[in-house]
Amino acid sequence: MNTFNFQEPSRQSVRGIVVLFGLNSYKIIKSLFVFIAAFSYSLIKNKALFGVSISTVLLLLVLILLLVLTRSILQYLNFKFHVYSDDFFLSKGIINKENISVSKTKIQNIYIKQNVLQQLIHVVQLDIETAGDAKAEVKIIALSRSLAIALKEELLLNISNAEVTAEFLKEDHIYYKASIKKLLLEGFSQNHIKSFLIIFGFIGGLYSTYENFLENLKIGETFKAFMIQNQQAIGFLIVLSVSIVLVALFISILFSIVNTFLLNYNLQVIEHKKTVEIKKGLFNKVAINLLPSRIQNIEIVTNRVKQYFGLNTLRIKQAMVDKKLLKHFSIVGLSASQATYLSQKFITSFTRIQEKAKPEKYYIRILFLKALFPFVFINFISFLIFNMNFWIVNIISIPLLSLLIYWRYKKAYYSINDTLLVVGSGSMSTSTQVLEIHKIQAVATKQGLFQKIRKIATVQVFTASKVTNILYVKEDTAHAIVNFLLYQVESQRKDWM
Amino acid sequence: MFTNSEIKIENLPKAEAVSLNPISKSYLYIISINIAIQYSVLFGLLILAHVFIKKEWVSSAFYYAITVLLLLFVFQCVISYLSFKKRGYALRTQDIIYAKGWLNHQRTTVPFIRIQHLETKQSFIAKKLKLASLYVYTAGESGGDLSISGLPIDEAINIHSLLTSKINEHV
Structure with a gap:
């Protein structure tokens, strides 16, 4: 089925030279930014630079650009790069040669990405990532889209994990597409x-960069004079701080919306037989295949x-994912049933939990x-602004903090069955963390001195991507949880990836 | 034959009931040396400041600072000693357990089948005292790794080879 x-x-597309040229120039400009700024400033001002x-x-x-071009070529x-039996091979480097081989079975992710430049010249970037390193091991920056997809299929096709093999015989089927309205609402919330x-x-x-420049404008002094004039009127101060908060809120909301929109533009979830693909992005397009x-x-x-x-937002966590790509591992704007459906795609035994166990009341005290x-901090800030009337702020802060605590306790729970561990948390937000018990790497109990006296402990569950805490349960329960989890991991002897 | 009988949680092997082996007493020397180095630097800085900065506020603050530092020193010594007594490890047929900490006690268990690789390390002083540290690494970066310091070198090598054979058994 594939003609390549x-x-x-083979080499990448010739247009790769353009991308390489762009990347190399960008690197140079970025590292020399301060110098360039200073030079161009003195150049414009004096029409010459150090007498040149x-x-x-x-x-x-022009000479520098030519050098960069030569380097890119x-x-x-x-x-x-080439693919031979079960391995992918890459050789690169002008002076320092580098040979990389990646076994197909060890591939964790294959991304297809497109930044603005790559979009302009119609090429895509293909990154191959294993669980071994925090950075992608292989980056091929210019391939035609059809070639990239063929390569991806070639790499995924023979993965000895039998679950994927029949994969590509099935037609792509778009399960979910985020509408613009949903993205705007998502950003707003x-x-x-x-x-x-x-x-x-x-x-x-x-x-801090332009401190001197701003000092010249004397904004600070004008503001101070303004404050002194109106110092007597507390009402005015309250109006002033409320309007500052409102402006900050407005800008923050705008920022959230734009950010969400850029990141998730044209978000699509494409369902294959056993894997799920996420596509998204406006300026930087990404496609991620999730196994x-x-x-x-x-x-x-x-x-x-x-x-x-x-x-609902569904976040997916894998071992050792590049920090920069981490933000792409989420699907926003899902309805509750869609979130459940996709969770079941990722974790077959996933169910919405009925039976919830709560942490001890001791958690509220903590x-x-x-x-x-935060209480002391808020009062301190308030003292700087309102002086002796600082306590006013507590009319808001005490109920707010109490409400947050109430929510946090109310939303905390855990639930364990034979295959799954589910932990709920959050105060403003509600988060449900799910992991399969056979993917656990290690288990620990943690106990502070005062918790020891009260016979309370926290269970930490480590997987290759994160640690999940079951907070403040009775000591006996903690031990039972640890014993059960260990028993499941050690008796099933399943692979974690 | 496939069986699927109910698991009685109270009948499962109890990880908490396992008695832990203490680490070598000589490790206390290493802890003491570390603390001594830390605090002699801090005390040294304070005294240098007192000698060379001839300002009034420095000399008036000096004795407070010395007292606070002394208290911290004593506190650190006591905590370190109590924590030392809490350090311990144990091997079961399927996993390795390590516990540490007095103020914040943590007891971690790593199943053998999840061990990625092992490492034995010896610092200069540890070498003199015939001690070694054993590192047990699991996959990922979430922090489920173990580092058992202050093992007698023979014991460290024994555990290392035992764990190596256990890992290979699985593969």
Whole structure:
């Protein structure tokens, strides 16, 4: 069924030179950004640079570009890959030669990606990832789409995991497609505090860079004078802080919406017989093929607003996934039944749990102790703004913190059956973490000094992708859980991937 | 033959009932040396500041700082000693158990079939004391790895080879 011959070592598409050129130039510009900015500034101001005229600078620039181009062409010529029996081979490197071989059975993920440049010249990037390293082992940056798909199928086809073999005989079937309306709602119902913190960090970074420049503008002093004038009126201060909060909220919401939209634009979930493919992205397009045997944990997240709109996010966790790609391992905007259906695709024995066991009441005490930190912090900030009237803020903060604690305790539960461990958590959001017991790597009990006195312990369950905590259960229960989980892992002797 | 009888949780082997083997007493030397190095650096810095910075606030704060540091030192020594007594390991037919910590006690169990690779390490001082650390790695980065420090070198080698044979048995 595939017309391409992967047995012979072959190069990527010639258009790869363009992509390589783009990437190399980007790298140079990024590493020299500060210099370039400084130079161009002095160039514009003085019409010359260290006594060198503009034409010489331009000549130099052309020379550098030619060097980059030569490097890109050499990189292209020295990049060859082929598939032989059960292995994928890649040789690359201009001076330092590198030979990489990846066994088909060890492949964890194959991504097909497209950034803006690759979209413009109609090529796709194919990344191959195993569970061995946090970065993708193989990156082929320019292939025609049909070739990339053929290669992907070739690599997935003979995986000795019998579950996939019959895969590609079946037609692709799009199970789910996120509408624009859903994406907008999804963005709107995000946790805006997170967006706010990102923006805040960004502005903070900008401010420290341009501190001197801003000081010249004397914004601070104008603001101070303004504050002194109106110091007496508490009402004014409240109005001022409320409007600041509103503006921050508005910007955060906008940021969340744009971010969600860019990341998940045209989100599609395509169902094959045993694997599931996720496609998404506007500027950076990605396609990820998910093999159930490679999935370590899944998590279903929603919150009150999302529940109202019928939105659930399904997060998929594998071992050692590239940090940059982690954000793509989620499907947003699913209805509850769709989330359940897909979870069953990934974990066959998945069921919505009926029987829930709760953590001990001791958890509430811990939560109150933990809430002391934000409580003191809020009061401190409030003291800086309102001086002696700082306690006003507690009219809001105390009920809010209590509500959060109440939710957190209410939403915490765990449930174990023969094949599954399910742990619920969250305060604003509701999260359901699911893992298959045969994918557990290690189990631990953890107990603080005071918990020991009260005979309470936390169980930690480690898989290759994350640790799941069963919080604050009775000591006997904790031991029983540990013994049961160990028994299941050790008696079944199933592979974890 | 395939059987599927009910599992009685109370009849399962109890990991918590296994008595742990303590690690070597000589490891206390290593702990003491580490603490001694840490605190002599801190005390040294304080004294240097006292000698060389001739400002009033430095000399008035000096004795408070020394007292606080002394208290910390004593506290750290006590905690380290108590934690040392809590360190222990045990091998069962299917898994390895390691426990540590007094303030925060953690007891981790790794099934043999999940071990990815093993490592025995010896620092300079450990070599003098004939001690070694055994590292047991599982897959992934979630932190389910074990590091058993302060094993007598013979014991470390024995466990290492035992675990190696157990892993190969599975493959």
